[in-house]
Amino acid sequence: MIPARVDSLAAGTPADAVTIDEAVQLFYARLRSANWTVQPEDEARALCFCLLIRRLDPTVHPRTVAAILQGAKGHAFDATTLVNVLASLGFRYLHVMIDPAALDRRVMPALVDPFGASPKVLYIEDDHLFLFEGRSGHHVPARGQLDPGDIFVFSRLIEEDQPTSRRMRAATGRTWFFALMWRFAPQIRVMLVIAMGLNLLSLAVPILILAVHALVVSTGNAGALGYLCLGAGLVIGVEFLLRRLRSSFATWMTARLDYLVGCASFEKLLNLPAATLEGAELSAQIARIKSFEAVRDFLTGPLMASAMELPMAALSLLLLYYLGGMLVLPVFGVMVALCVVIWVAQRQTAIAMRIAANESSLMQQFTLESFAKLESIRADGLGPRWLQRYRELSGREQMAMMRLGNIGIVAELVAHGLVGISTFLVLYTGAHLIWAGSIGTGVLIAAVTLQLRALAPLHATVGMVARLEQLRNAIAQIDELMGLDEEETAERRSIATFKLSGHxxxxxxxxxxxxxxxxxxxxxxxxxxxxxxxxxxxxxxxxxxxxxxxxxxxxxxxxxxxxxxxxxxxxxxxxxxxxxxxxxxxxxxxxxxxxxxxxxxxxxxxxxxxxxxxxxxxxxxxxxxxxxxxxxxxxxxxxxxxxxxxxxxxxxxxxxxxxxxxxxxxxxxxxxxxxxxxxxxxxxxxxxxxxxxxxxxxxxxxxxxxxxxxxxxxxxxxxxxxxxxxxxxxxx
Missing domain, CATH: 3.40.50.300 (P-loop containing nucleotide triphosphate hydrolases)
Structure with missing residues (x-):
């Protein structure tokens, strides 16, 4: 690709070609008449915005732009607001920091925001390069070196090419939520690398135990203790930084996902056929928008940390096998048992959760009906009968919730027992290996620590089976909503080619x-x-x-x-x-x-x-x-x-x-x-x-x-x- 230079393009441009764009001025005046408030210092950028709109989409109707600008009311019309408005109109942007003269003509028009000067628009007209001066409203031939600054180039965002579009999902076989998560693949990879680093650092604890036992306790020499303490402090510091970095990534990704899912869900609800919405209750509509809460709890809660620490279980098993050999067998057996507990608890939780949801729905319908007909209930003397119905429905709901809670309690008790059995078996087997001279006391202490590390992710997962089921249901609900057919499929932002009569x-x-x-x-x-x-x-x-x-x-x-x-x-x-x-x-x-x-x-x-x-x-x-x-x-x-x-x-x-x-x-x-x-x-x-x-x-x-x-x-x-x-x- 050979960039189109300013000097070569402007060579054939007449020197006195200075014009005022009346179309842009009229477009700007039409938007201003619709109560678009622009501060004097932002007028140059507002004029540049109008020219960009006319160049990017000549068929756009002023009412479409005015409707979006009404949503941005109260904000200064800075570069961020300009980009957001164009994004609402269906244009993506790219922020580059290069010499404006090096811009390729295919990416124009481009917004040039020079440092300390008024914004300008660089565009091509009849194979010549022109510069629109936002402050004066003049079009002048672009010559020579342009002032450096921020450059924004825009292109039409094609919905069908997005990973979450129906066509792309059909081609890739991904669900809507998984396709959305795929956008965050680089961040997820970084988080996995950080988790791997944390898992490796967690192995430093048993290694330090072995080192203290071998270099200090066994020899009676405290000289190496200072170096070991320094190493332990370094491990703690690095682990703190990595955990903080992981939390920052998780918080940012959660906030971004929350925004994207919330906006997409709300837009989907607005575009659904009226018959689809009229048949659903208000609580169901609110639940659709709030479905992401379970995903947010997963990304920012202990369940995400447990998922990231699952590789630690395999590393701990490998190190335990290296240190103690046969000591790995009881730990591996308990890990298999914990997986079985998770599987059984998940199946029972799914059934109990559906039953509890049905009972809660009946209770909610009864409550709404009661408040809507409260006057009639009093007038007809139905209070005692209504109270009896309330007791029955409330009791059924609470019993269903209690059964759901009991599943988690029983599963957690079984998991606690399995971890205790694992610790006992490791100590029992380790004691026999020490008597046989196969391992030392320090190895047994390290083995106990390693087996607790290996079992911790699965043990924590057992206690959060209900949250896992909520997460699965939330993702399924989001995918179901985003898979519904919309009412609107045609392009919405262009000027209608005809006006309908009243016939x-x-x-x-x-x-x-x-x-x-x-x-x-x-x-x-x-x-x-x-x-x-x-x-x-x-x-x-x-x-x-x-x-x-x-x-x-x-x-x-x-x-x-x-x-x-x-x-x-x-x-x-x-x-x-x-x-x-x-x-x-x-x-x-x-x-x-x-x-x-x-x-x-x-x-x-x-x-x-x-x-x-x-x-x-x-x-x-x-x-x-x-x-x-x-x-x-x-x-x-x-x-x-x-x-x-x-x-x-x-x-x-x-x-x-x-x-x-x-x-x-x-x-x-x-x-x-x-x-x-x-x-x-x-x-x-x-x-x-x-x-x-x-x-x-x-x-x-x-x-x-x-x-x-x-x-x-x-x-x-x-x-x-x-x-x-x-x-x-x-x-x-």
Whole structure:
């Protein structure tokens, strides 16, 4: 590879080629208008970041970048933040310390962060090398020697080429967690080398015992004792340093793994189909994210140390055989017995742990049900019966936990007995060998120490069989989660090549919530023209909310299909699809953050003026202006829900209005909110947006249904009627 030099590339560049990149300036201004706060000293780097984005991925949408920058809010836009944002956009980086003139053109664009100067971007344009000055925003031909500094080069991170991707795991046969651990192979090798060093140092103890007995005790000469003490101190010091180094490696690797597994698990949960998540309990979702705790305990606890010390057992046996010959036989026999104890205890623990988990799950379900229905339990006088159920379930749970604990206690008692037997046999055999003159007293003392060292890892493992089973279950749970099919498979960060219209079609849709449940509706078909307003009503459980969620892909029908803008929604990327639909759920969720941030959830690049316009149309602008800091007031979701529920619902409406979508879905609003004034807001929105957006809304009020062009009446027994309100009412 011959590096492309600055001098040779710039030779044919005109001297006066100095330009200002208006596209970068506009991109930067668009992000700034979305409340991206950049300190004056960071503006040069922010402009360089915008140019890098435009060069690395010209199709990236500003809203994607703005959404990521919202997560980095409050941090100085330094080199670390820039790298993290680009990593979130799917780019890896390489930090190099070389002369910028020696960079190969194939790795450009590159961020040059000179020491004591403003950042710059080095890039190729029409086979010429240019330098983008972040401070001035100018593009100048790169000539001569460039200032030295940190250089960052970026490349697209291809998910399918990662060791943890499904394709690579299928090729290598590794599980997800093992593939992730493979990234830490260099660190694991270093830890194994350190463990080997510690194992060798541990052999110094019996060797020192032999030396003291041979050079001091037997001869009566204390002159060598000082040198032996010095050697012992040196061994202790080196062992301390090695153990500290091993702990540092283990702590770093644990923290890194914890971060990677936690982020990957959370991202996986976000990308799973809605039906997969709705069928699982909240406790199960939390348990999936917290699965790594058992792995963390293994890496930082005594179990990891015992695993690293297993080679010590073989070394101790070899040295024991070298010193005492026949003394190794009882130790080897006890080691085999300990392995059998571990195997039996592991099998029994696995069964007992599954039983205990089932009992704990039943107890947890009962507790949640009790708190949810506490008022009904009191009103119906079910307290004594509920207390009896609690005693039964609690007793079953505690008995299962006791049986699980007893397995470990019995296994540990057996292990203690085996170690005692081993010590007795070594002493017994050693005494006979001493009487026979085969070994000396010092060898027997060293042999006892060696046999304890050889048995220590297996002895410790017996007491941690339950943790081993928890570790195995945690890894299996992580692998199971990461092996689930995601909802999203297409590229998410590029600009949509088309904008969907509001033309919505349901074709022969059939839906049931469970395989054993009756059909909610069957053969439902509806063709909604662009700009049409459709009202939906029906009894509870008739599928009104499910019908609204179908265009979003949140509810998948068993039969039939849904088309939006002429496209089958199954052919579209779910994220791109939902970005083109405005949706007001039945229960509006607010997040801890400012009013503006809660609105920008649906449109990260929204300007403050656009947010105010949406709030005004939803009837919430005056209320927001009365808040202490207006749009920048930090909301407390729990307090808003209790004190100002009307504001919460109006913010939900404003979110839907803020998103420039051709289809708007409004689920049924609570009667209390409608009576408090939300009904006038809905009337105003329906009147103003009629013809501009296709609107589907759910309501039980006849006065709202009269605002619709057509009405859908769901009967709850699988049927549906579509038509003008008067005609539908005459049929029903």
């Amino acid at each position: 919505l079609q349901f074709s022969g849709v059939a839906l049931r919530y469970d395989s054993k449940a009756p059909l909610v509706f069957s053969g439902f078909s509806l063709d909604v023209a662009e700009g049409e307003v459709i009202g939906i009503f029906g009894p509870n459980g008739s599928g009104k909310s499910s019908l609204l969620k179908m265009p979003l892909g949140l509810v998948v029908p068993q039969l039939g299909g849904v088309r939006l803008g002429g496209f089958d929604i199954r052919q579209l990327n779910p994220a791109d699809l939902r970005e083109q639909i405005s949706y007001v759920p039945q229960h509006v969720d607010l997040f801890s953050g400012t009013v503006a941030e809660n609105l920008r959830i649906c449109l990260p690049i929204a300007r403050d003026s656009e947010i105010e316009q949406a709030l005004d149309e939803a009837g919430a602008l005056e209320t927001v202006r009365q808040l202490p800091e207006g749009l920048q007031t930090v909301l407390d979701p729990a307090r808003i829900a209790a004190v100002q529920p009307l504001l919460r619902d109006r913010i939900g409406l404003a979110r839907a209005l803020l998103r420039p979508a051709g289809l708007m879905l409004i689920d049924e609003r609570p009667s209390a909110m409608l009576l408090a004034g939300l009904d006038e807001d809905l009337r105003r929105i329906l009147a103003r947006r009629r013809g501009e957006r296709t609107i589907l809304f759910v309501t039980h009020r006849t006065d709202f249904l009269r605002l619709a062009d057509r009405v859908v009446a769901l009967t709850g027994d699988g049927g549906a009627h579509v038509g003008p309100l008067d005609k539908i009412m005459s049929v029903l």
